[in-house]
Amino acid sequence: MVKVGIIGGAGYTAGELLRILLHHPEVEIAFVNSESNAGNLLTDVHEGLLGETELRFTSELPLDSVDVLFFCFGHGKSREFLAQHDIPQHVRIIDLAQDFRLSEPGNDYVYGLPELNRELIKGAVHVANPGCFATCIQLGLLPLAKNGLLKDDIMVNAITGSTGAGVKPAATTHFSWRTGNMSIYKAFNHQHVPEIRQSLAQLQPDFSAAVDFIPYRGDFARGIFCTSVVRIDPMISEDEIVMMYKQFYANAPFTHYVDRSIDLKQVVNTNKALVHLDKHENKLLITSVIDNLLKGASGQAVQNMNLMFGLDETAGLWLKPSAF
Numbered sequence: 173m174v175k176v177g178i179i180g181g182a183g184y185t186a187g188e189l190l191r192i193l194l195h196h197p198e199v200e201i202a203f204v205n206s207e208s209n210a211g212n213l214l215t216d217v218h219e220g221l222l223g224e225t226e227l228r229f230t231s232e233l234p235l236d237s238v239d240v241l242f243f244c245f246g247h248g249k250s251r252e253f254l255a256q257h258d259i260p261q262h263v264r265i266i267d268l269a270q271d272f273r274l275s276e277p278g279n280d281y282v283y284g285l286p287e288l289n290r291e292l293i294k295g296a297v298h299v300a301n302p303g304c305f306a307t308c309i310q311l312g313l314l315p316l317a318k319n320g321l322l323k324d325d326i327m328v329n330a331i332t333g334s335t336g337a338g339v340k341p342a343a344t345t346h347f348s349w350r351t352g353n354m355s356i357y358k359a360f361n362h363q364h365v366p367e368i369r370q371s372l373a374q375l376q377p378d379f380s381a382a383v384d385f386i387p388y389r390g391d392f393a394r395g396i397f398c399t400s401v402v403r404i405d406p407m408i409s410e411d412e413i414v415m416m417y418k419q420f421y422a423n424a425p426f427t428h429y430v431d432r433s434i435d436l437k438q439v440v441n442t443n444k445a446l447v448h449l450d451k452h453e454n455k456l457l458i459t460s461v462i463d464n465l466l467k468g469a470s471g472q473a474v475q476n477m478n479l480m481f482g483l484d485e486t487a488g489l490w491l492k493p494s495a496f
Contacts, residue, residue, distance in 0.1 A: 173198060173199065173200045174198055174239050175199075175237060176199055176200065176201050176202060176238060176477075177237070178201070178203070179244065180205070181204035182206045185473075187220070189242055190204070191218075191220065193474065196487060198487055202234065203230050204229055205229070205232070206230075206231075211229065212229050213229075235260055236260055239264065240265070241264070241265050245267075245269050248271060250267045268301045268470070270363060270364075273300045273366075273370075281298040283300055283302065284299040287311060288371055288374065294479050294480065301472060305396060307445070308464075308467075308468065311447060312398060312400050312447055314375060316404075316416070316456075318375045321402075322376055325383075325403075326383050326401070330399070331354070331387075331390040335393050350389065350390075354388055356388055359385075359386050359387070360386070365385055368385075395461065398461065399457060401456070402456045403454055410450075421447075426444050426489070427446075428444065430446050434447075442467070443463070445462045446460070446461050447460045
């Protein structure tokens with residue numbers, strides 16, 4: 173059994189991790205840390221787990237008792253935590269924040285997108301889980317980069333649910349503001365763009381075009397719906413490009429190319445990513461969808477854990493979408 177510790181256990185990503193790991197056949201949850209909730213039942217915060225666990229939050233950090241730590245901090249706090257605590261060498265880390273996603277000297281964290289780095293993740297001690305927008309956008313573009321087809325600027329529009337902003341209330345997450353509403357934020361300057369560019373260049377080293385990303389806040393709780401427009405050689409047929417996608421994702425258990433138009437409800441509450449494309453002369457429209465809390469965060473983190481410990485990559489992750 174893999175013994176797991178979760179740090180920062182009161183947020184949305186931690187709640188989704190617990191929902192998965194409580195029923196994972198190869199996992200034992202050793203502790204769930206939360207300073208502000210120490211002593212309280214997990215179900216006092218994560219009420220969807222009522223009837224599934226009697227575990228309590230703890231302020232203690234029994235790091236020697238675990239095989240892997242999940243960091244569910246806000247961005248920037250993972251580095252701070254590591255500077256203040258000695259992690260035993262045998263303990264692996266999966267960081268759900270953005271602190272270690274970009275390659276730099278001294279950073280040994282493997283970028284945890286299985287469709288891109290599966291073999292590296294298998295041998296990793298430290299993994300940086302990708303961002304939710306970054307996951308959805310990259311899964312729509314990676315097959316093109318693999319085939320050297322990204323020659324011009326990429327236009328991306330994506331809309332996310334309110335859970336993408338985290339559990340702490342803010343002016344733009346209140347129901348009365350969000351419902352029946354849409355808005356743009358961080359246009360052209362979203363923090364996930366550098367990791368997207370890094371991954372595209374990993375597959376296509378000469379990639380130097382812009383990724384013009386416009387994020388939208390949606391009036392729903394979870395999920396990301398993304399459209400990307402890429403200029404492409406008009407002599408390459410749509411059938412050829414579709415084959416590139418199907419070949420690229422042939423061994424990806426959760427990412428699927430779909431031959432018809434896709435919608436958000438097909439992936440919400442699952443670890444799946446769906447991709448579809450339409451070619452219009454020299455323009456390619458790629459649609460990709462994920463659940464931001466699962467494939468965009470906690471589900472992908474468990475997928476990475478499974479790979480790191482030599483488990484079935486899909487273990488604990490066959491979650492079903494709603495029929496309606």
